[in-house]
Amino acid sequence: MILSIDFNSDEAFYIQLRNQIIIGIATGRIREGDSLPSVRQLADNISINMHTVNKAYSVLKQEGFVKLDRRKGAIISLDVDKQRGLEELKEEIAVAMAKGICKGIRREEVHRLVDEIYELFANWEEG
Amino acid sequence: MILSIDFNSDEAFYIQLRNQIIIGIATGRIREGDSLPSVRQLADNISINMHTVNKAYSVLKQEGFVKLDRRKGAIISLDVDKQRGLEELKEEIAVAMAKGICKGIRREEVHRLVDEIYELFANWEEG
DNA sequence: TAAGATGTTATAAGATTGCTATAACAGATA
DNA sequence: TATCTGTTATAGCAATCTTATAACATCTTA
Numbered sequence: 001m002i003l004s005i006d007f008n009s010d011e012a013f014y015i016q017l018r019n020q021i022i023i024g025i026a027t028g029r030i031r032e033g034d035s036l037p038s039v040r041q042l043a044d045n046i047s048i049n050m051h052t053v054n055k056a057y058s059v060l061k062q063e064g065f066v067k068l069d070r071r072k073g074a075i076i077s078l079d080v081d082k083q084r085g086l087e088e089l090k091e092e093i094a095v096a097m098a099k100g101i102c103k104g105i106r107r108e109e110v111h112r113l114v115d116e117i118y119e120l121f122a123n124w125e126e127g
Numbered sequence: 128m129i130l131s132i133d134f135n136s137d138e139a140f141y142i143q144l145r146n147q148i149i150i151g152i153a154t155g156r157i158r159e160g161d162s163l164p165s166v167r168q169l170a171d172n173i174s175i176n177m178h179t180v181n182k183a184y185s186v187l188k189q190e191g192f193v194k195l196d197r198r199k200g201a202i203i204s205l206d207v208d209k210q211r212g213l214e215e216l217k218e219e220i221a222v223a224m225a226k227g228i229c230k231g232i233r234r235e236e237v238h239r240l241v242d243e244i245y246e247l248f249a250n251w252e253e254g
Numbered sequence: 255t256a257a258g259a260t261g262t263t264a265t266a267a268g269a270t271t272g273c274t275a276t277a278a279c280a281g282a283t284a
Numbered sequence: 285t286a287t288c289t290g291t292t293a294t295a296g297c298a299a300t301c302t303t304a305t306a307a308c309a310t311c312t313t314a
Contacts, residue, residue, distance in 0.1 A: 012272060019222045026225035038289065049274045054290080065229065070290045071282050078229060085230030089223055090240050095146045096219040097244050098153035102192065102205060103212030107245050111238055113217050117224050118234050139301060165260065176303045181261080197261045198311050 001029045002126070003037075005046050013048055017056035022065065025076065027124035036066065036074040128156045129253070130164075132173050140175055144183035149192065152203065154251035163193065163201040 001024050005013050024030040036042070039057060043050040057074050060066045064079030097110065128151050132140050151157040163169070166184060170177040184201050187193045191206030224237065 014272080019225075022222065022229060023225045026228040040289085051275090052273060055272085057290090063226075068290065070280080071288095073289065080229075080231050082231050085227055085232055086236065086240065089227040089232060089237070090244065092223040092226075093220045093240070094244055094247075095149065096216055097241070098146075098150045098248065099190075099219075100212055100216040101153040101245075101248060102149060102207075104207050104209050105212055105216060107241065109213065110216070110241050110245075113213065113220070114224070114234065114237050114241060117217065117221055118228075118237075120221075121225060121228060141301080167260085178304090179302060182301090184261090195261065197309080200260065 003042065003046060005048060013052050014056040014059065017053065018059050018063075021056070021060060023121070025065065025078070027121045029124065029126070030076055032076055032078055034076045035072060036076070038073045130169065130173060132175060140179050141183040141186065144180065145186050145190075148183070148187060150248070152192065152205070154248045156251065156253070157203055159203055159205055161203045162199060163203070165200045 003017060003020050005016055009016060011019075021030065021036070030036075036057070037045065039050050039053040043053045057066060057068060060074075061068055064081070065076065066074045067077040068074050100110065130144060130147050132143055136143060138146075148157065148163070157163075163184070164172065166177050166180040170180045184193060184195060187201075188195050191208070192203065193201045194204040195201050227237065
């Protein structure tokens, strides 16, 4: 899987990495047990600092997506707390939806959007 | 409508204000044509700096929620670009949904969540 | 006309965050 | 032994967030 940085984005590098890896898991390109590149290796590949990669991995660990092993590096290991996941998801999309409501977006249109995103992730094509 | 700041939150003050005002519009507590408190007045009320309030208002202006008038202050004025709104919403919820998918949340559960949020906004009671 | 309120702009300072740089450490591997 | 892991520490630079003070033009009101 290809990880890359948009140096012109206003999103922090470590957030960009985090998001790409989460999407990688959601789309099945990375699976439970797979290992991520070592912090130094990935940092070299994409020309950013080791500590920035380390921060991305630490966040992923804290959020329950990977386990860090001094022997094997970062291993995808999903800590599934569905109830908590639902609560977090609700909180994360609430403001965005409020914004959408102000713009006249109706309930059915959000449902359609949700389906679109599920399709997008299910039929993901690299690149 | 009551605007307030959580001084312990890790969200920037101006973002907190922005979100509260957007939710206020979505829930109908603020309507087109209503005016927001002046930057100085609100800043005094909630004990933050005038410029922080001004930043919140500027963001809301830039996002098409208010118009700033030197005579009347900040007036709610919705600039509805639905197509753009849909694209922004899609982008804003995509990563959150990817995270949810990793946590085993199914499509129908997201639909239920969307309905819940719509109900929440429709039947809003001042806290 | 004078006083007061409005948004706007400018400058400065302190705190925090993001990113980089360099370095060292303990544990595992070859 | 040499090399690769993650981890930790320290430091510096730039940007962002927040506050503080101050001034300006415009509009409203007394």
